[in-house]
Amino acid sequence: MEKSVLNISELRASIDGKEILKGVNLEIKGGEIHAIMGPNGTGKSTLASAIMGHPRYEVTAGSVTLNNEDVLEMEVDERARAGLFLAMQYPSEVSGVTNADFLKTAMQTRLQEGQDIPLFKFIRELDKNVSKLEMDEGLPHRYLNEGFSGGEKKRNEILQMMMLKPSIAILDEIDSGLDIDALRIVGEAVNSMRSENFGCLLITHYQRLLDHIETDYVHIMMQGRIVKSGGRELIERIDREGYDWIKQEVGIEDERVIVEEETRNVTSIGSCATKEALER
Amino acid sequence: MMKIPDWITPIYEQIKAEYPALLLPKAEKTNIKNWDFESLQLTNPIIYENKVPDVAAHLVDEADKNIIVVCDGAIVYKRLSVDFEDVIITTLQNALEQHEDLVKSYFGKVIPFNTNRLTALNFLNLNSGLFIYVPKNKVIGTPLNVIFIQEGRSLLNRNLIVANQSSQLEYIENYVNQSAAVINLCTEIIVGENAQLDFVAMDCFHKDVIAYECKRSAVEANGSLSLSHGALSDGNVVSENLVSLVGSGASAQVKSVAIAENAQKQNITVEVEHLAPHTAGDIINHGISKDEAQLTFNGIGRIHKGMRGSDAQQSSRVMILSEKARADANPLLLIEEYDVSAGHAAGVGKINEEQLYYLMSRGLTRREAESLIIHGFLMPFIKEIKNEAVQAEFVNVIERKIKA
Numbered sequence: 001m002e003k004s005v006l007n008i009s010e011l012r013a014s015i016d017g018k019e020i021l022k023g024v025n026l027e028i029k030g031g032e033i034h035a036i037m038g039p040n041g042t043g044k045s046t047l048a049s050a051i052m053g054h055p056r057y058e059v060t061a062g063s064v065t066l067n068n069e070d071v072l073e074m075e076v077d078e079r080a081r082a083g084l085f086l087a088m089q090y091p092s093e094v095s096g097v098t099n100a101d102f103l104k105t106a107m108q109t110r111l112q113e114g115q116d117i118p119l120f121k122f123i124r125e126l127d128k129n130v131s132k133l134e135m136d137e138g139l140p141h142r143y144l145n146e147g148f149s150g151g152e153k154k155r156n157e158i159l160q161m162m163m164l165k166p167s168i169a170i171l172d173e174i175d176s177g178l179d180i181d182a183l184r185i186v187g188e189a190v191n192s193m194r195s196e197n198f199g200c201l202l203i204t205h206y207q208r209l210l211d212h213i214e215t216d217y218v219h220i221m222m223q224g225r226i227v228k229s230g231g232r233e234l235i236e237r238i239d240r241e242g243y244d245w246i247k248q249e250v251g252i253e254d255e256r257v258i259v260e261e262e263t264r265n266v267t268s269i270g271s272c273a274t275k276e277a278l279e280r
Numbered sequence: 281m282m283k284i285p286d287w288i289t290p291i292y293e294q295i296k297a298e299y300p301a302l303l304l305p306k307a308e309k310t311n312i313k314n315w316d317f318e319s320l321q322l323t324n325p326i327i328y329e330n331k332v333p334d335v336a337a338h339l340v341d342e343a344d345k346n347i348i349v350v351c352d353g354a355i356v357y358k359r360l361s362v363d364f365e366d367v368i369i370t371t372l373q374n375a376l377e378q379h380e381d382l383v384k385s386y387f388g389k390v391i392p393f394n395t396n397r398l399t400a401l402n403f404l405n406l407n408s409g410l411f412i413y414v415p416k417n418k419v420i421g422t423p424l425n426v427i428f429i430q431e432g433r434s435l436l437n438r439n440l441i442v443a444n445q446s447s448q449l450e451y452i453e454n455y456v457n458q459s460a461a462v463i464n465l466c467t468e469i470i471v472g473e474n475a476q477l478d479f480v481a482m483d484c485f486h487k488d489v490i491a492y493e494c495k496r497s498a499v500e501a502n503g504s505l506s507l508s509h510g511a512l513s514d515g516n517v518v519s520e521n522l523v524s525l526v527g528s529g530a531s532a533q534v535k536s537v538a539i540a541e542n543a544q545k546q547n548i549t550v551e552v553e554h555l556a557p558h559t560a561g562d563i564i565n566h567g568i569s570k571d572e573a574q575l576t577f578n579g580i581g582r583i584h585k586g587m588r589g590s591d592a593q594q595s596s597r598v599m600i601l602s603e604k605a606r607a608d609a610n611p612l613l614l615i616e617e618y619d620v621s622a623g624h625a626a627g628v629g630k631i632n633e634e635q636l637y638y639l640m641s642r643g644l645t646r647r648e649a650e651s652l653i654i655h656g657f658l659m660p661f662i663k664e665i666k667n668e669a670v671q672a673e674f675v676n677v678i679e680r681k682i683k684a
Binding site: 052053054055075076077079080081085086088091092093094095096097102105106109110143144160164 | 632633634635637638639640641642643644645646648649652653655656657658659660
C-alpha cells in the first residue's frame with residue numbers, strides 16, 4: 001500500500017474575521033512523526049482545527065490534500081473517514097453515550113454496508129488498549145468523557161486513535177494536563193503505532209513529551225507560519241536556550257499572532273431567585 | 281358514565297354546583313383559554329372480549345408477568361402473577377362500590393375534586409379508572425404493566441394508587457389512542473411510610489387530541505417515589521405534576537421527557553413541595569422541540585418554613601432542532617427556610633456545535649452524530665423503564681419523532 005501523504009500548502013485561516021494562519025507549508029508522510037513547537041498564541045491549535053474542519057475557522061487561501069484528494073472540500077466526517085484523526089486539546093463531553101458504544105459506532109461507519117464489527121474482537125481489542133494505557137477498566141462504560149479528569153480525557157483520545165487506526169493523526173497538545181507517568185504511557189502508545197501506514201503530527205506545549213517519542217522532524221511555528229524546520233537537535237537547543245535565538249534569526253519581535261481584544265458587553269441573564277416570587 | 285354509589289352522591293352534588301365558577305388551571309407561558317377540554321363524547325365505548333386489542337399489542341410481551349389492559353374504562357385483559365395476590369387491583373367503579381372504607385380515606389384527598397375546572401370536569405364525567413392498593417409490608421418483585429386505550433369515547437380517567445407502609449411496587453402505565461379525542465387524566469398517588477414506588481407513565485396521543493393530565497402524589501416519612509413521565513404525544517397537552525413530601529425523610533425524583541413536533545404545544549409543570557424536614561426532591565426535565573412546536577417546562581421547588589435539612593434540586597434542558605420551534609425552561613425555587621440546600625439549572629439551546637464537531641471528527645455523519653447526542657440527552661429517562669417492550673416502544677417513538 002502506498003504511503004499516505006498529508007500536504008498543506010500556503011494555508012491561511014481566520015476566525016471571526018481575524019487571520020491566524022498566514023501561509024503554512026507542511027508535508028507529513030506515513031512512517032514519519034513530526035512535532036510542531038512554539039510559544040502560545042502562534043497558531044498551532046488553529047492549524048489542527050483548520051485541517052480537521054472546525055466550523056468556526058474559515059480557510060481563506062491555500063490547500064490541504066490527503067493522498068492528493070482535496071481535504072478542504074470534504075465535510076468533517078468525510079475527512080475522518082478518509083483517514084484523518086485529531087486528538088483534541090479540549091475533548092467534548094457527551095452525556096448518555098458510552099465510550100465503548102461510541103467507539104464501536106465510529107469504527108462501524110468506516111466499514112461497508114453489511115459488514116459488522118465482530119463484537120468479541122472489538123471488546124478484546126478495547127480491553128487490551130485500555131490496559132496498555134493504564135486506564136480504569138470501567139472507563140469504556142462511562143459516558144463519553146463525562147466526569148473525566150484532564151488526563152483521562154487525553155488518554156481517551158489516544159485510546160480512540162489506537163482503535164480507529166487513522167493514516168494521519170494530529171495530536172493537539174496531548175501533553176498538557178498529563179503527569180510524568182501518563183506522559184510516558186502516551187509516548188509509548190504513539191511509538192507503538194509507528195508504521196509505514198501511520199503519520200503523526202504532534203503539537204506540543206512542553207518539550208517533555210518529545211523525550212518519550214522518537215520524532216523525525218521538528219517545526220517551529222511563529223506568527224501563524226512555520227518559520228524553522230529541522231531534526232531532533234532543534235528540540236535540544238530550544239530546551240537549553242528558549243525561542244529567542246529563532247526570533248532573532250527570523251527577524252521577529254513578537255511571535256504571537258496579534259488578535260485585538262474585543263470589548264465584551266456584559267450580558268445579564270436575569271435573576272432567578274427573587275423576593276417578589278415568595279409573595280405569591 | 282360511572283354509576284355513583286350513595287356515599288359519593290353528596291360530594292357529586294356539591295362539585296356540580298361549584299363547577300360553573302371554577303377556572304381552568306394556569307399553564308405558565310402557554311395560553312390554553314381556547315383549548316377545547318370540554319366537548320365530551322360520552323357514549324359508545326368500544327368493548328373487547330378478553331384480549332389485548334391490536335393497537336396495544338406491541339406494548340405487551342409474552343414474558344410479561346403482570347399486564348392489565350383497560351379500554352374505554354373496562355378491563356379487557358388481565359394477567360397477574362402470584363406476586364400480586366393480596367394486592368387489590370380493580371376498576372375504580374368497583375372500588376367505589378366494594379371497598380368504600382378503604383377508598384374513602386384517599387379518594388379526592390390528594391387531588392381535591394374542585395382544584396380547578398378540569399379536575400372537577402374529570403370527577404363529574406368519570407368513565408374510567410383503576411384502584412390499586414398494596415398492603416403494608418408487601419414487596420412486589422415484578423413490575424405491573426398497565427395499558428389504557430381510548431377508542432370510542434372521551435377518556436376521563438382517575439387512578440388511585442396506594443402503596444402502604446414499607447411496601448414496594450414498580451408500575452408502568454401507557455396511554456394509547458389513535459384519533460381525535462378529549463382526554464382528562466387525574467392520578468392520585470400515596471406512598472406510605474418507608475414505602476417505595478417506581479412509577480413510569482407514557483402517553484402517545486394522536487395529533488388531534490387535547491389532553492389534561494394531573495398527577496399528584498403524597499410521600500410519607502422515609503418513603504421514596506421515583507416518577508418518570510414520557511410525554512410523547514402528537515397532540516396538545518397540559519401536564520401538571522405535584523409531589524408533596526409530607527413526612528420527614530421522604531424523597532422524590534421526578535424525570536420528564538418530552539418531544540414536541542409539528543405545531544403541537546406541550547406545557548409540563550413539575551412541582552415538588554417540602555412539607556417536612558429532611559426531605560429531598562430532584563426534578564429532571566429534558567425535552568426536544570422541533571418544527572413549529574412549543575414546549576414549556578416549569579419546574580418548582582418549594583421548601584416551606586421549618587423544613588430544615590431539606591434539599592430541592594431541579595434541572596430543565598430543552599434542545600431546539602429548528603428555527604421556528606420554541607422552548608421555555610422556567611425554574612423556580614420558593615424557599616422559606618435557611619437551613620436547606622437548593623439548586624437549579626435551566627437551559628434551552630441548539631445541539632451543541634462542539635459536540636457535533638467532536639463526534640463527526642471520528643467519522644460519524646452529521647445525522648448519526650445528532651442522533652447519538654439526542655439519544656444521550658434522553659437516556660436518563662430510558663434507563664428508568666424496566667420493561668423491555670415499553671422501553672423498545674419508547675425508543676421507537678423517539679426515533680420516529682426525531683426523524684420526521
